[in-house]
Structures are given as structure tokens and as C-alpha cells.
Amino acid sequence: MTRTMATIGTKWKPIIIYTLGLKKQRFGLIHAKMELISKKILTEQLKELEEDGIVKREAFKEMPPRVEYSLTNKGLELLPILNMLTEWNAKHQQGQ
Amino acid sequence: MTRTMATIGTKWKPIIIYTLGLKKQRFGLIHAKMELISKKILTEQLKELEEDGIVKREAFKEMPPRVEYSLTNKGLELLPILNMLTEWNAKHQQGQ
Secondary structure: OOHHHHHHHOOOHHHHHHHHOOOOEEHHHHHHHOOOOOHHHHHHHHHHHHHOOOEEEEEEOOOOOEEEEEEOHHHHOHHHHHHHHHHHHHHHHHOO | OOHHHHHHHOOOHHHHHHHHOOOOEEHHHHHHHOOOOOHHHHHHHHHHHHHOOOEEEEEEOOOOOEEEEEEOHHHHOHHHHHHHHHHHHHHHHHOO
16 A cells, blocks of 8 residues: 555545645635645645645746645546545445 | 545555455455464454444354454445555556
């Protein structure tokens, strides 16, 4: 099990991937959409997702500086797998 | 993210689920098929999988005692999701 493959089982990364979805988004918006995550943790998690080739980071030399995040193709391909896992979880939580 | 949902991202549980597959198997055989896992860790992991409703444990009152493990329906439904995740991982490892 590689770290990349384990992404799907971590606390925050699946939520970050869902939050990004098909759109390119600024850090502040991602943080605003996600509940209960600190900026420090979100920054760390985005950095790891970037290292794993799941998230693309683009920095624009503007004033004030603008940084946007989006899913790579590799990241986009995780979306249907995450959907299946979420459906599986929801189905079996109802039964408990 | 529940512990059940995180199952797919752990080190050993996906391998245990694959190893069980569609068959009912005794502890000794599962341990023999899996490489590098200690009996202690395998026992712990099987116990957690049983608590999470993914694995079914059957103990037979024979001499010597016989214990068999198999996947529940909930566990069987994880197999195609694990397959997708494994294919996703293999595809993107080739590209690195």
C-alpha cells in the first residue's frame, strides 16, 4: 500500500478531493468550503496531494499573489472510486 | 471518515480482504498466504474487520478447534472498489 493509494483512507484527503471536484479553486475558498480543518493542516494535506500527483498547484505572480488548486487527471480518476466507497459506507451504516 | 471506510487505506486490511476473496479459510492458511505479517497483527486486523462487519468468523467445536474466516456481503462489496483502486495505482505508478 503506497501513500498515494492510502490517500482514499485518510481523514481529510477524500474531503479535499471532493471539495476540489472539477473546478480550479483558490486556497481561501477551499478552506471556507471545508469545515473544521485548520489552514495549517489544509496546507500540509494539499502539499502531500501535490507531491503524489493528485493535485495541481498554480501560483500567479499578481499583487496580491494568487494560488489556485485543481485535480490532475490522476486526481479526477479518484472521484468515481471515492463515490463508490461513500455509497458502500452509507449503505452499510443504515443497516447498523 | 469512519474506521470502516478507512479500511481501504490501511496497510494490511486490503491485502487480507483480497486473500479471503470468495473463499472461507482457516487462520493458518490466511497467514501462510500473506507474506510478512505476524500472527499477532493478523489476529488484531481480523478482529477489527469482524467488528466492522467486513469479515465473518466461525469457530467450530472440534478437537483441535477450527476457526474459519470469510467475507460478509459488506466485505464482498469492497472487492470491486479495491480492484479499481489497485488499477488506478498501477496505472499511475507506470507513469512515474
